[in-house]
Amino acid sequence: MVTYIDTFGDYETIFRTIGLIGVLLYVGGFFCLCTGALDSRSPAYFGLVLTAASCVLCSLAVDFNLSAALIQSFYIVMSLGGVLMRWRLLRRGRRPAPPVQTPPRSQDTMPMVAVTALRQVS
Template identity: 45%
Template sequence: MRELFTDLDIFNAIGIVGVSLYIANYTALQTGFVRGQGYVYPTVCLIAASCVLASLMQDFNLSSAVIQVTWITISIIGITRMYVLGVTSRFSDQERLFIRHMANGLPEHRARALLDNGMWLTADPGTVLTHEGEPVDHLSFVASGKAKVIVADKTIATSGAGMAIGEITYLSGEPATATVEVAEKMHLIRFEADKLRAFVQRNPDIGAVLEQNMANHLRSKLVSMSETASRAPVPASADAAAA
């Protein structure tokens, strides 16, 4: 073993570093620690290929050199593409509000891909967005305006800018737990649930971020609703019964 390490010169050491980076990077991709659509994967591939190419300076092999040059070229193209898409992506204030709440953690070009699957709509007061106990075939995000959340004909909360509607149904597949009715003119983006599910299946990096943000959003919403219910005045009859 000692003789083996003695025989390793600088070029072999660089080559081993490159191979190790290849293996670690691909393992991280397959196990979900890095995403193919981010900067990390192509950057590590670029470094790994450069190390292996440098190691060939001692014992040149044309086939191996062509492979490494190809990896370097493809990695540079990928990094450049992501940079250009990020720089050229333009978002409205309403789109940035959506990204902050529902796509936080996505590179801008991936957030744009997600937004392109939705449709911006205006809903007038009285429009019913979901019906309690009925399936919901869409997921909505409110950019402006307000809606009433109604359970058993009683308004229990309101939804305003920055709120999602239909995320419980989207995540669980269960019918709507409440009726949501527009109270003030609303501007929202709506995603067809089946189309969105198909999209995130093809783009698991976006799906993972979207579902994590929805789960965080839902947790905050439930806490807010619980606090609202705890602050609600106790009916007079209940006070009398307690007395």
């Protein structure tokens, strides 16, 4: 009996490729997050993590690993929660709180501990 998945040929390669796409989504999302191209409070970020985790979880159908399956399931649940919370806020007309901005430190300032230590030495 021929199953639907057998019509695609080597299904292991397909699932592994889906897993690699998930890894690329994780890495690309983290790169965009670090460079400021993506905001961690946006639904797009949670959608990206949800898609990446789903892809990696699909690849575990070929090479199952309980620890990896649990962490990917956690990412899926948390991402769904994040997307729902952000969309609910946006639907109500409220935006998520902006991130806390720390003032830039100038190069010539020293921490107070160092200043106190220098005063005691002198």
